[in-house]
Amino acid sequence: MGCGTSKVLPEPPKDVHLDLVKKVEPYTGYKTDIYKHFIKGDGDAIKSAIPSPPHHTNPHVEQAEPRKNRVAKYRAKFDPRVTAKYDIKALIGRGSFSRVVRVEHKATKQPYAIKLIETKYREGREVCESELCVLRRVRHTNIIQLIEVFETQERVYMVMELATGGELFDRIIAKGSFTERDATRVLQMVLDGVKYLHTLGITHRDLKPENLLYYHPGMDSKIMITDFGLASARKKGDDCLMKTTCGTPEYIAPEILVRKPYTNSVDMWALGVISYILLSGTMPFEDDNRTRLYRQILKGKYSYSGEPWPSVSNLAKDFIDRLLTVDPSDRMTALQALKHPWVVSMAASSSMKNLHRSISQNLLKRASSRCQSTKSAQSTRSSRSTKSNKSRRVRERELRELNLRYQQQYNG
Structure with missing residues (x-):
């Protein structure tokens, strides 16, 4: 429903506590985003969205590197315990402190989703604690199921059911x-x-x-x-x-x-x-x-x-x-x-x-108007700063x- 929806209320008075679990942070660029190069795709056809190389590098050297080597590098960013059990297929979502990737269990070929949360940030830890506290307790056919969890010092990998419908x-x-x-x-x-x-x-x-x-x-x-x-x-x-x-x-x-x-x-x-x-x-x-x-x-x-x-x-x-x-x-x-x-x-x-x-007409009409208002807001934001x-x-x-x-x- 629409192009963008706020997750929390506007900032309240100072004496009121506000939950910032879903606080949206501006994207800071590929230098600090080690998962940037995963984009939607199927199987080994994962494409890489490499940013333009700096002026002092030779672009032909970058292009000469085989795609499989680049994909292997990106997959290597994941904890070895994860990649030993799952094939990383594609990025299907991203948040301020998390990435959701589609994976395939190597033995069963069953598709799953892995939500990777950066817990070195306070907000990331809050997201992780909140979701794990709930998902570890629930088992119901109409609630997304947590399969297993891998934890490191700076990240948590939550393996969950993949909803594809x-x-x-x-x-x-x-x-x-x-x-x-x-x-x-x-x-x-x-x-x-x-x-x-x-x-x-x-x-x-x-x-x-x-x-x-x-x-x-x-x-x-x-x-x-x-x-x-x-x-x-x-x-x-x-x-x-x-x-x-x-x-x-x-x-x-x-x-x-x-x-x-x-x-x-x-x-x-x-x-x-x-x-x-x-x-x-x-x-x-x-x-x-x-x-x-x-x-x-x-x-x-x-x-x-x-x-x-x-x-x-x-x-x-x-x-x-x-x-x-x-x-x-x-x-x-x-x-x-x-x-x-x-x-x-x-x-x-x-x-x-x-x-x-x-x-359908009402849904599509609303989605279109929300998209237009979002674009308009983005184009005028700088003049209102x-x-x-x-x-x-x-x-x-x-x-x-x-x-x-x-x-x-x-x-x-």
């Missing part, structure tokens, strides 16, 4: 048909996974379509919940309240915005947002202005206007309404959501209505005032 909404766009019954099948799988997490005292805190992947490209593929970098795992004896301000803005629950202690019900709010998008291709809360976006969320202000909502059943809307409830105590739990009549009946009364055209500090202070003041108003309203 793509993101949820990419599949919907390509499918050609999508009904409420299809939506309930998707949501049943996600709710099963979320219920399991909540039973273990784990709150995902960043549920969104990008973190819901199909296991394989087939029609019968399961959905898997991924990306536990912001997850919170309650230890035995701890209370169930969390206080860290984190998440992706459009999916953040109201109680997080007013900085109240919160529970795993924040995941259910995010599932309400996902359900709304799943049935329409549009967002319930959306505004380029972050303060206006938060105001919509805090009021729980959304509507069922426009296509394809006239074709969507009242039961489906009731399901969404019971999740997008501002008061978390009135919000459905994962178990209650699984028992909702719309889910239990598999939307039987409206299963034949094809919502695909409207959903002298005003950035002042703008940040204004946003912080507006957010503090907004939070204060709604805290007063929230507390009655």
Whole structure:
């Protein structure tokens, strides 16, 4: 959904702790990035994106080096214990302190993903600790599975299941048909996974379509919940309240915005947002202005206007309404959501209505507008640099005032 989404809220007042697990750092260049030359490819056809050589070197010498030697060099950057067991195939993702590569088990030829995290940096250690704390405890068909871990002094290699079926909404766009019954099948799988997490005292805190992947490209593929970098795992004896301000803005629950202690019900709010998008291709809360976006969320202000909502059943809307409830105590739990009549009946009364055209058009329209706004923001960023500090202070003041108003309203 879109070209780029922020992972955390804007900087809060100084007396509020902010989770920086997913802080985005600017890319510093190939000199400090030893994995830069892995790019997407298949098998030994991994291509290398060598930067232009410095002026004092002879480019013909670089070109003369056989490709296999270069690929061997890059693979040698990995710990020998990893390369002894897995063939490194291609880079499939990168973060500030991590790389995700597709690999193949040498003995079984089974494909996996390895997430390599640089733990010499504090933020990298936080990501690693958060994900490992969760993934070592979970074993569920709808949650990405940790296979094994290799640790060194400066890096951790997490071998995980490889989801090759793509993101949820990419599949919907390509499918050609999508009904409420299809939506309930998707949501049943996600709710099963979320219920399991909540039973273990784990709150995902960043549920969104990008973190819901199909296991394989087939029609019968399961959905898997991924990306536990912001997850919170309650230890035995701890209370169930969390206080860290984190998440992706459009999916953040109201109680997080007013900085109240919160529970795993924040995941259910995010599932309400996902359900709304799943049935329409549009967002319930959306505004380029972050303060206006938060105001919509805090009021729980959304509507069922426009296509394809006239074709969507009242039961489906009731399901969404019971999740997008501002008061978390009135919000459905994962178990209650699984028992909702719309889910239990598999939307039987409206299963034949094809919502695909409207959903796909709305998804593609939003993706296009987000891409354009991102490019526009990048092109004007330099001209606004002298005003950035002042703008940040204004946003912080507006957010503090907004939070204060709604805290007063929230507390009655």
